[in-house]
Amino acid sequence: MANRRMIMSAFFFNPQGDHRMSWRHPGAPGKEIFGLDYFRRLAGAAEEAKMDAIFLADHVAIWDSYESNIAHYANTRLEPLTLLSALAAVTSNIGLISTASASYTEPYNLARTFASLDHISGGRSAWNVVTSGMNEEAMNFGRDGNIEHAYRYERAAEFLETAKALWDSIEEEALLFDKRSGFFADPARVHRINHVGKHFKVRGPLNVPRPPQGYPIIVQAGSSEDGKVLAAKHAEINFSLSRSIEEGKKYRADFDARLITNGRTPDSLKILPGILPIVAASASEAEEKRDFLESLTPPRLAVDLVSSWVGKDLSSFPADGPVPELPDEGTFNGQRTNLIRVKAMAAQGMTIRQIASQVAKAGTAPVMAGTPKQIADEMEAWFIEGAADGFNLMFPVLPGDWQDFTRDVAPELQRRGLVQREYAPGTLRDKLGLQRPANMFVSAR
Amino acid sequence: MANRRMIMSAFFFNPQGDHRMSWRHPGAPGKEIFGLDYFRRLAGAAEEAKMDAIFLADHVAIWDSYESNIAHYANTRLEPLTLLSALAAVTSNIGLISTASASYTEPYNLARTFASLDHISGGRSAWNVVTSGMNEEAMNFGRDGNIEHAYRYERAAEFLETAKALWDSIEEEALLFDKRSGFFADPARVHRINHVGKHFKVRGPLNVPRPPQGYPIIVQAGSSEDGKVLAAKHAEINFSLSRSIEEGKKYRADFDARLITNGRTPDSLKILPGILPIVAASASEAEEKRDFLESLTPPRLAVDLVSSWVGKDLSSFPADGPVPELPDEGTFNGQRTNLIRVKAMAAQGMTIRQIASQVAKAGTAPVMAGTPKQIADEMEAWFIEGAADGFNLMFPVLPGDWQDFTRDVAPELQRRGLVQREYAPGTLRDKLGLQRPANMFVSAR
Numbered sequence: 001m002a003n004r005r006m007i008m009s010a011f012f013f014n015p016q017g018d019h020r021m022s023w024r025h026p027g028a029p030g031k032e033i034f035g036l037d038y039f040r041r042l043a044g045a046a047e048e049a050k051m052d053a054i055f056l057a058d059h060v061a062i063w064d065s066y067e068s069n070i071a072h073y074a075n076t077r078l079e080p081l082t083l084l085s086a087l088a089a090v091t092s093n094i095g096l097i098s099t100a101s102a103s104y105t106e107p108y109n110l111a112r113t114f115a116s117l118d119h120i121s122g123g124r125s126a127w128n129v130v131t132s133g134m135n136e137e138a139m140n141f142g143r144d145g146n147i148e149h150a151y152r153y154e155r156a157a158e159f160l161e162t163a164k165a166l167w168d169s170i171e172e173e174a175l176l177f178d179k180r181s182g183f184f185a186d187p188a189r190v191h192r193i194n195h196v197g198k199h200f201k202v203r204g205p206l207n208v209p210r211p212p213q214g215y216p217i218i219v220q221a222g223s224s225e226d227g228k229v230l231a232a233k234h235a236e237i238n239f240s241l242s243r244s245i246e247e248g249k250k251y252r253a254d255f256d257a258r259l260i261t262n263g264r265t266p267d268s269l270k271i272l273p274g275i276l277p278i279v280a281a282s283a284s285e286a287e288e289k290r291d292f293l294e295s296l297t298p299p300r301l302a303v304d305l306v307s308s309w310v311g312k313d314l315s316s317f318p319a320d321g322p323v324p325e326l327p328d329e330g331t332f333n334g335q336r337t338n339l340i341r342v343k344a345m346a347a348q349g350m351t352i353r354q355i356a357s358q359v360a361k362a363g364t365a366p367v368m369a370g371t372p373k374q375i376a377d378e379m380e381a382w383f384i385e386g387a388a389d390g391f392n393l394m395f396p397v398l399p400g401d402w403q404d405f406t407r408d409v410a411p412e413l414q415r416r417g418l419v420q421r422e423y424a425p426g427t428l429r430d431k432l433g434l435q436r437p438a439n440m441f442v443s444a445r
Numbered sequence: 446m447a448n449r450r451m452i453m454s455a456f457f458f459n460p461q462g463d464h465r466m467s468w469r470h471p472g473a474p475g476k477e478i479f480g481l482d483y484f485r486r487l488a489g490a491a492e493e494a495k496m497d498a499i500f501l502a503d504h505v506a507i508w509d510s511y512e513s514n515i516a517h518y519a520n521t522r523l524e525p526l527t528l529l530s531a532l533a534a535v536t537s538n539i540g541l542i543s544t545a546s547a548s549y550t551e552p553y554n555l556a557r558t559f560a561s562l563d564h565i566s567g568g569r570s571a572w573n574v575v576t577s578g579m580n581e582e583a584m585n586f587g588r589d590g591n592i593e594h595a596y597r598y599e600r601a602a603e604f605l606e607t608a609k610a611l612w613d614s615i616e617e618e619a620l621l622f623d624k625r626s627g628f629f630a631d632p633a634r635v636h637r638i639n640h641v642g643k644h645f646k647v648r649g650p651l652n653v654p655r656p657p658q659g660y661p662i663i664v665q666a667g668s669s670e671d672g673k674v675l676a677a678k679h680a681e682i683n684f685s686l687s688r689s690i691e692e693g694k695k696y697r698a699d700f701d702a703r704l705i706t707n708g709r710t711p712d713s714l715k716i717l718p719g720i721l722p723i724v725a726a727s728a729s730e731a732e733e734k735r736d737f738l739e740s741l742t743p744p745r746l747a748v749d750l751v752s753s754w755v756g757k758d759l760s761s762f763p764a765d766g767p768v769p770e771l772p773d774e775g776t777f778n779g780q781r782t783n784l785i786r787v788k789a790m791a792a793q794g795m796t797i798r799q800i801a802s803q804v805a806k807a808g809t810a811p812v813m814a815g816t817p818k819q820i821a822d823e824m825e826a827w828f829i830e831g832a833a834d835g836f837n838l839m840f841p842v843l844p845g846d847w848q849d850f851t852r853d854v855a856p857e858l859q860r861r862g863l864v865q866r867e868y869a870p871g872t873l874r875d876k877l878g879l880q881r882p883a884n885m886f887v888s889a890r
Contacts, residue, residue, distance in 0.1 A: 085530035
């Protein structure tokens with residue numbers, strides 16, 4: 001425990017902030033979200049505060065199942081690997097975590113891109129493996145609707161095995177650059193992977209040398225059973241959604257058991273719960289900030305959001321009545337965690353309107369609102385109790401909440417010795433205390 | 446003609462230079478080719494010389510059909526879209542041309558990436574559309590061997606139509622950012638494309654706004670009949686391989702006729718022949734430089750290269766004998782231009798060894814070797830005669846030949862008023878005099 005420190009990841013999906021209607025906030029940016037300078041400034045502030053990573057979430061579609069979505073929701077954003085590649089050129093230490101879909105890309109292409117990002121960033125890349133649960137996504141890739149949940153996770157597991165073999169296919173010692181003899185590479189250390197599986201057939205070798213980190217750090221964020229099985233085998237960072245310290249500790253204990261079953265040690269997986277930090281001068285100012293944010297969501301958009309979560313149009317049911325029967329989560333092909341959340345609220349007797357308001361309000365991660373000291377206290381408690389190895393910071397409104405946090409909370413955490421004051425040398429793995437994976441072809445010799 | 450000027454594109458495939466064995470040259474870089482700094486310096490030099498673009502070629506495989514390939518050929522490089530995204534962050538004016546395969550990617554993914562690159566670079570992206578002609582490539586994407594030539598081009602044409610519809614799917618005026626009313630977008634100006642074709646089914650809309658250039662500039666490089674048909678319809682830059690002014694003029698005339706048939710004007714397609722400039726103090730020094738480069742290729746690698754080009758292992762035939770019967774080019778699924786080139790040499794009675802030596806020597810583009818004045822004279826003649834709208838500069842050895850050219854030849858061309866002395870404002874389209882395409886959804890109203 002002596003060297004254990006809080007890992008700080010600055011998360012974003014909406015470039016205006018994690019609150020769904022953040023774009024309406026007076027301090028939220030406009031069209032500059034499509035340019036590089038906006039992100040360059042955010043990344044610069046994050047590096048100054050010695051944050052560990054920037055985490056870009058992603059969907060491969062616009063959310064437009066219901067009529068309010070296009071009108072009111074800020075559906076557009078830059079592709080994260082493009083953006084992080086650009087940010088790699090103007091940052092030096094911060095980790096670059098990108099979401100990418102294992103359902104709608106090819107292992108050879110994605111392995112190349114991550115390997116290249118790892119090289120140009122000096123070993124700072126991480127891949128948040130997602131399986132893309134939206135119908136809208138499936139329809140952009142030749143399908144009529146979403147792929148079955150278990151099938152997606154099965155494909156993701158095979159995708160990861162294939163990508164790892166590709167990353168290993170040119171051994172570290174393979175490239176000789178021997179100008180005198182004319183031997184560029186040692187053919188015995190360059191491998192065809194000859195993968196033939198249910199989902200992929202890939203010969204290899206990859207045409208990019210092994211990444212500085214061996215593999216990019218593998219991140220996983222789904223908390224369905226299928227997601228946890230994948231994470232326990234492959235993930236090194238888990239982005240979790242726990243609503244309390246108690247829940248966080250249970251989640252940790254569950255994963256520790258799973259890791260051991262997989263022959264891994266608990267410290268090989270860092271669990272980072274998402275939190276929404278709102279810095280304010282007082283508790284009442286924090287409350288006002290929250291109330292203001294909540295006022296920004298059009299009621300219809302909130303209902304349509306719940307409809308998307310449960311795969312059923314709720315707008316045709318009386319808003320003040322109960323939720324109608326919902327799909328079975330065991331066979332549901334969307335994001336099961338969200339379905340279960342709505343079902344739990346319905347079971348408590350909440351009406352459609354109440355659930356919509358609740359969902360619109362808080363999202364799924366706990367809000368930590370208050371003075372810098374109060375926020376630091378709460379984060380410290382989660383960390384000390386073992387409910388978190390660090391946090392995925394989901395700033396409600398950007399750039400304001402990010403700036404407040406880096407200016408006020410980060411130094412407080414540094415004073416307490418909870419987070420780093422300087423970057424350690426080396427790759428992102430080195431900085432986070434994650435092992436560099438052995439090369440499977442070297443190990444097999 | 447008054448405003449016509451030479452377009453200068455700095456091309457590279459091998460990061461050590463376009464000569465196949467450039468990596469063995471004493472001045473060639475080592476492992477720094479996998480880092481960003483090497484490319485940042487090259488791009489910086491190119492911008493200082495006011496070059497129009499950097500052009501990154503690509504394959505989605507290692508060339509390893511024959512045993513010499515891995516041993517002697519510098520098969521590894523960074524993925525170009527990752528690298529150009531990073532370079533977008535550290536350059537301001539230069540165009541960023543990236544090769545990407547229409548055979549082994551998905552329209553939604555690639556349209557997003559190019560749209561994002563266009564946004565972060567302020568409208569400097571261009572896509573060199575290729576169809577991937579190597580067996581090695583096919584085998585990394587689920588196939589046993591290469592896809593039939595015509596099928597690849599048919600897919601590429603449908604890919605382009607789909608990508609263009611995606612780029613248009615969010616109209617310029619669609620995003621309102623109206624914080625007061627809560628309308629983020631005008632739903633009437635955000636379009637599902639509902640593409641259903643032989644190769645793709647894509648619903649859309651894209652989740653990135655229309656690129657600053659409308660579409661990235663479309664580049665095409667194959668000179669097969671299928672390639673020319675595609676280029677005449679879609680391309681705005683053509684990377685050609687002509688061995689003489691005469692050939693270049695014929696090529697231009699052929700394309701002019703094709704463009705008119707497609708309802709386009711000749712000036713809507715810029716033709717850039719590839720040339721290998723070798724700057725030297727004298728003609729004899731230039732000759733020495735060429736001889737030295739030629740000495741770097743192991744003879745076996747040269748034979749194996751020809752074997753790859755013609756889809757037949759020639760190493761089992763007597764090197765000093767004639768070339769055996771070769772595949773018919775009409776049904777050949779590899780790069781037909783290369784097959785035809787070898788057939789022409791065989792028809793002249795050249796032996797396998799002679800053809801291998803010839804192929805290893807010069808590549809496929811003409812060498813322009815000499816003093817800066819001699820090179821400028823030759824380029825000027827091609828340009829004035831109408832055989833070229835500019836050039837794709839394939840420097841034999843990097844960074845040396847690039848540095849020599851930007852230091853010595855570029856200023857000479859500037860003095861003659863043939864190339865720009867300063868960058869014009871605006872996007873790459875603006876700078877090159879290429880029209881911004883109309884949005885098909887706006888036009889349809």
